[in-house]
Amino acid sequence: MRKRKLRQDGTRVSEVGLGCWSFGGSYGPTTEAEAHRTLSAALDLGVDFLDTANVYGMGVSENMIGSFLKGDSSRFTIATKAGIWRDPDTGKRGFNNQADYLRKELEKSLSRLGLEHIDLYYIHRRDQDVSVEDLMETLLGFKKDGKIGGIGFSEISPATLRRATAIGPVDAVQSEYSLWTRQPELGMIQTCAELGVAFVPFSPLGRGMFTSVEPEPATFEEGHFRKGTPRFTEPNFSHNLRHIRAYRDLASDLSTAPATLAVAWSLAQGGHLLPIPGTRTAEHLAECVAGSDFPMTAEIMAEIDRKLPVGWAHGDRYTHDQWVGVEGYC
Known part of the structure; x- marks a missing residue:
């Protein structure tokens, strides 16, 4: 597994990480044993970058x-988040x-993880009642105290990133980015490259759409994140499925898994991108990690664009309520 820079101090991690939201049950029930099996597989596959948050399954x-690490984080670089209650x-x-709220949440996260230090700490969503300048001072204080190693933001705008970096080093920005969510191309990916900030795409598999198994919205239970999301409701879902079936056919022609191809596409967007596909299973993780070794070419990228041109997806990626907190731009 090749590595890429995560933090401004030169810290490097596997170029494909593991998103751990699904460990909290947002995509269906899971167990500690299943999560531990996936974490063990991550180590075997060379994945050493984990992404979680205090609100994923409410801890x-x-x-x-934490129960997997047993106090030893030496094999993983761990990122977590706070800012949503x-x-x-x-x-x-x-x-x-x-500041007081974030400090308390940081201590709770450290306790659950069984650690004294977190490698990367994200602000999950901006609270517009607190200036980003004051927020950066809070985070720099956590860093000075040795509680966190790096500073990150999720779903912010390029303008907010510039304001933050004027106060101190920002290490990573996390935003949804995939073959059906392309907004970061309108400034965020470029701004991160200019400022030396890692860009961490979450949901690079389109919340399960760019996989070998077609989601069935009718089976989504209450509490399932995708239930009611516009892209997974009709008539949008049927339209989107037709396009993605053509993409799956392309993956088949290339003798690879759809997830592998989607991760490879993300990695090809720039050397500062670190996609974090989420999964509950070791088998699916192996397909994602294979994207690191996929022999991507300009011809394949062009064919993907023909199958899935920018703006092809129907429906918003969030419901009206879920959009709150995401910073817009362009």
């Missing part, structure tokens, strides 16, 4: 990782970037 994902009883959510 469940961090707990599963949720009421488990009402489902109500909001954003909080106040």
